[in-house]
Amino acid sequence: MGRLTAAVAGVVALLLVLAAPAAAGPGKQGIQETTIAVSGMFCSSCSAAVVQALKRLDGVAEAQADLKDDRVRVRYDGDKVTPRRMMEAIRKAGYRASLPGGQAPH
Numbered sequence: 001m002g003r004l005t006a007a008v009a010g011v012v013a014l015l016l017v018l019a020a021p022a023a024a025g026p027g028k029q030g031i032q033e034t035t036i037a038v039s040g041m042f043c044s045s046c047s048a049a050v051v052q053a054l055k056r057l058d059g060v061a062e063a064q065a066d067l068k069d070d071r072v073r074v075r076y077d078g079d080k081v082t083p084r085r086m087m088e089a090i091r092k093a094g095y096r097a098s099l100p101g102g103q104a105p106h
């Protein structure tokens with residue numbers, strides 16, 4: 001393989017890698033915001049634990065727990081993390097999580 005051919009092949013490979021996320025599907029890219037219903041938070045250390053669990057995830061920019069309304073509002077990078085992963089993190093921290101709008105956690 002000549003030098004030029006190798007260079008072209010390299011560029012093509014790079015373009016394919018860059019194009020891959022865009023081809024993965026519409027919607028979920030960039031900064032998103034969602035609200036997750038959380039039950040089992042009874043005091044401010046509970047809500048702090050939930051916020052901590054979320055912020056530990058790569059891609060979560062901001063998390064704000066609302067103790068009174070049993071929910072947490074999250075701003076996140078849709079390329080890096082999904083609401084499903086967030087709910088798993090909340091459950092691992094010992095709380096129950098579901099997406100509002102009837103989507104069951106299981």
Ligand SMILES: [Cu+2]
Nearest residue numbers: 042043045046
């Ligand atoms: Cu508590």
